[in-house]
Amino acid sequence: MKKALVLGGGFAGVQAAIDLQKTKIFDVTLMSDRDYLFLYPTSIWIPTRESTFDNAKISLRDIQKANGFRLVIDMVKEIRTYEQIVIGGTGTLHYDFLVIGIGAGKMMPAGHEHTLSICGSPESSLAIRDRLDALIERGAGSIAVGFGGNPKDVSAVRGGPAFELMFNIETMLKKKKIRDKFTLTFFAPMAEPGARMGKKALSMIDTMFTTSGILHRYGKKIQAFTPLGVTFEDGSQLDADLVVFIAGAAGPSVFRSSDLHLNDAGFIKIDDHCLVEGTTNVYAVGDSAAIEGPGWRAKQGHTAEVMARVAVFNIAAIERHETERKGYKEHLSIMCIMDTGNGAAFVYRDSTKNFVIPLPVIGHWLKQAWGTYTKLTKTGRMPRIPGV
Ligand SMILES: Cc1cc2nc3c(=O)[nH]c(=O)nc-3n(C[C@H](O)[C@H](O)[C@H](O)COP(=O)(O)OP(=O)(O)OC[C@H]3O[C@@H](n4cnc5c(N)ncnc54)[C@H](O)[C@@H]3O)c2cc1C
Numbered sequence: 001m002k003k004a005l006v007l008g009g010g011f012a013g014v015q016a017a018i019d020l021q022k023t024k025i026f027d028v029t030l031m032s033d034r035d036y037l038f039l040y041p042t043s044i045w046i047p048t049r050e051s052t053f054d055n056a057k058i059s060l061r062d063i064q065k066a067n068g069f070r071l072v073i074d075m076v077k078e079i080r081t082y083e084q085i086v087i088g089g090t091g092t093l094h095y096d097f098l099v100i101g102i103g104a105g106k107m108m109p110a111g112h113e114h115t116l117s118i119c120g121s122p123e124s125s126l127a128i129r130d131r132l133d134a135l136i137e138r139g140a141g142s143i144a145v146g147f148g149g150n151p152k153d154v155s156a157v158r159g160g161p162a163f164e165l166m167f168n169i170e171t172m173l174k175k176k177k178i179r180d181k182f183t184l185t186f187f188a189p190m191a192e193p194g195a196r197m198g199k200k201a202l203s204m205i206d207t208m209f210t211t212s213g214i215l216h217r218y219g220k221k222i223q224a225f226t227p228l229g230v231t232f233e234d235g236s237q238l239d240a241d242l243v244v245f246i247a248g249a250a251g252p253s254v255f256r257s258s259d260l261h262l263n264d265a266g267f268i269k270i271d272d273h274c275l276v277e278g279t280t281n282v283y284a285v286g287d288s289a290a291i292e293g294p295g296w297r298a299k300q301g302h303t304a305e306v307m308a309r310v311a312v313f314n315i316a317a318i319e320r321h322e323t324e325r326k327g328y329k330e331h332l333s334i335m336c337i338m339d340t341g342n343g344a345a346f347v348y349r350d351s352t353k354n355f356v357i358p359l360p361v362i363g364h365w366l367k368q369a370w371g372t373y374t375k376l377t378k379t380g381r382m383p384r385i386p387g388v
Pocket of ligand 1: 007008009010011012013031032033034036037038040041042043044074075076077101102103104118119120158160161252254285286287288299300301302303304335336337
């Protein structure tokens with residue numbers, strides 16, 4: 001049997017390993033530096049204590065047991081496609097087919113050490129929680145939440161969780177009856193943060209900020225973060241006790257020490273079949289890949305899974321000497337349940353449609369139910385509903 005090696009135990013890598021194993025024509029190994037899949041979409045509730053760190057984790061060993069592939073917990077140090085090897089911290093793995101899905105790295109703006117990110121290491125969600133706890137204990141304070149982009153790749157920006165976290169903090173403070181003691185400010189260097197979700201979503205966010213008294217600073221480039229808050233390029237300052245900032249994404253550093261073709265932002269260049277440029281047996285899926293397509297395209301969990309399925313279909317077709325191939329671009333969409341702590345809105349965009357459905361109360365429970373569903377299906381305790 002040929003060896004199929006999958007790198008990364010996130011949405012992309014796990015989906016690829018499960019689907020490769022299902023073909024029954026490969027010896028499949030999943031290699032990841034963490035022994036759990038982190039459910040980033042539901043991790044937004046860790047800082048506000050509505051959920052726990054453990055609740056956002058799915059053990060990769062449980063997923064492995066349910067699906068049967070091999071699991072190696074190790075960090076990828078270098079990928080050498082010409083030699084068909086991956087060098088890890090504790091050993092080297094050979095492959096016939098490789099699927100790369102180790103997610104994205106982050107840009108490092110000046111003074112980033114004075115900020116915390118809800119999109120960084122899973123543990124940063126706990127650090128935000130502890131800083132929020134301390135401010136609540138103090139009884140008053142100012143909190144700034146924002147996000148930035150990467151000018152070298154329009155898809156390397158993640159604003160949704162910043163909005164969600166801000167709304168959840170506001171809801172939590174209201175529940176504790178101390179909202180009036182806190183100043184909440186949302187900031188972003190672009191004039192219309194969140195514009196990729198479409199005009200309806202933008203106007204909904206605007207209305208929600210106004211009704212909940214959340215201030216905003218848009219369209220000012222960030223010069224640096226300091227212990228006092230944020231300094232903008234025009235010299236103005238946003239003072240804050242706590243700054244949560246999601247920096248623009250960039251390709252992980254391990255890609256630069258590998259023989260991969262990268263775009264200017266450091267993501268792996270692929271074709272529509274998710275095949276890595278210049279190779280015949282290496283695929284890149286999820287946040288690691290340089291996604292091409294419409295200006296509103298986004299790196300999202302469901303896109304990562306679609307890309308993994310596309311890559312596995314094409315790998316299996318090659319192995320079976322079949323000519324049919326699948327592409328990921330026709331499946332590009334934005335799909336998210338944007339949570340507010342007491343409700344949510346379903347935001348959808350593809351090449352033909354763009355709509356927002358407000359889901360007061362039920363949206364919040366739907367997103368929680370998605371977390372449970374994902375845990376049950378990935379560990380084989382419930383069959384997956386087609387298309388969900
Ligand atoms: C707070 C937050 C909320 C989000 N909400 C939504 C949402 O509501 N809907 C949605 O669709 N998307 C959402 N996203 C985006 C979504 O989570 C990502 O697009 C998705 O996780 C990408 O999957 P991935 O497998 O490509 O990368 P990741 O999930 O980042 O997984 C990468 C994996 O690779 C491993 N890894 C990294 N480096 C190495 C290395 N050197 N060696 C070995 N292993 C390595 C990591 O441990 C991890 O297991 C959200 C993201 C965040 C951060």
